[in-house]
Amino acid sequence: MENIAGNKSALVWAVHISVALLVALWLFPTVGLFVSSFRTADQISASGWWSALSTQERQVPPIRVSGDEVEQGGQYVIEGTLFEGDATTVTAWGTSSQAPEAYEPGAVADLGDGQTITLSETGDYVLTGPESFEGTRLPRLFATASAPPDFTLDNYRNVLFSSTAAAGIGQSFINTLTVAIPATIIPILIAAFAAYALAWMDFPGRALLIAAVVGLLVVPLQLALIPLLQLHNAIGIGKGYLGVWLAHTGFGLPLAIYLLRNYMVGLPRDIIESAKVDGATDFEVFVKIVLPLSFPALASFAIFQFLWTWNDLLVALVFLGTDDQTLVLTGRLVNLLGSRGGQWEILATSAFVSIAVPLVVFFTMQRYLVRGLLAGSVK
DSSP states (O other): TTTTOOOOHHHHHHHHHHHHHHHHHHHHHHHHHHHHTTTTTHHHHHHHGGTTSEEEEEEEEEEEEEOEEETTTTEEEEESSSSOOOOOEEEEEESSOOOOOBBOTTOOEEEETEEEEEETSSSEEEESSSSOOTSSSSOOOEEEEEOOOOOOOHHHHHHOOSTTTTTTOHHHHHHHHHHHHHHHHHHHHHHHHHHHHHHHHOTTTTHHHHHHHHHHSSOOHHHHHHHHHHHHHHHHHOHHHHHHHHHHHHHHHHHHHHHHHHHHTTTTTHHHHHHTTTOOHHHHIIIIHHHHHHHHHHHHHHHHHHHHHHHHHHHHHHHSSSOOOTEEEEEEEEHHHHTTTTTTHHHHHHHHHHHHHHHHHHHHGGGHHHHTTTTTSOO
């Protein structure tokens, strides 16, 4: 009965459940980051992102009463409000930190010496006393308030278009694009020529070159950083975009050649031999036949290389430095984390901006990923 058509085995169900859990583990933080990027600082500090659509209740930081006093009927009166142009509603309030919710909105608190204070639901307060308040220390108000859901685009305006170096990441966004796009295109162009030669051209030492490419896949990135930087300084390119492009090209070429060569070897030999019989040169075969047929492999490597260069911090710091004019997005986020650890709305927005472009690239080209990676695995 276990093998009847239409019944799924326990292993299939286990795989489906495992995949669903993995998707949930990835999706929940991403959705939370997206929702938080549109929330205000007060609402982020008051509740989690999962309650963003519900009414938020928070403890208002203590506010000292202030304002101009007016004499009315032998009493001195100071009026003001806790919230300016806000839809916040006071649910409870107090005059000391030991009892921050001692009174309901509208109740009158006795401060002694004939002084009283009251706070309404809208946050308007009235302080009265028989003597002038001038030169005296005015009381503080502690309030618990509820507010409707509040979403804003100010976080993105501040992050992308702010002129301050601490908040704006617009320049870093451009710097990262300047690094990632050429660092993805250059190794693909070089690796495509090399892969075709290793797959379809006969020349002495081809097997040794293939073995060398496979061996370079396991060379640690950190092992080559300092020698490569010394070489750049010796030949005069130093720290700059050219240096970081060449570095990413060198680190990405072994994987690119390996993937493309495995894919090109699996292409139908009859098509290539027929083209050569018709008089096509190796360059014409490469450009007109092999490259169009190898697009899945090219796309799969482009995804990996773009994600690597976009999220890179180490190589960018070594070959570009920490100057504000050349600092990449990952470096800017590290600086924001150090200088603005309490401004979660800025951090959430900056982080989501940094992952938005890789997500678009991945979901646009992911259908080619598996086809490119499995190329050459089955004969």
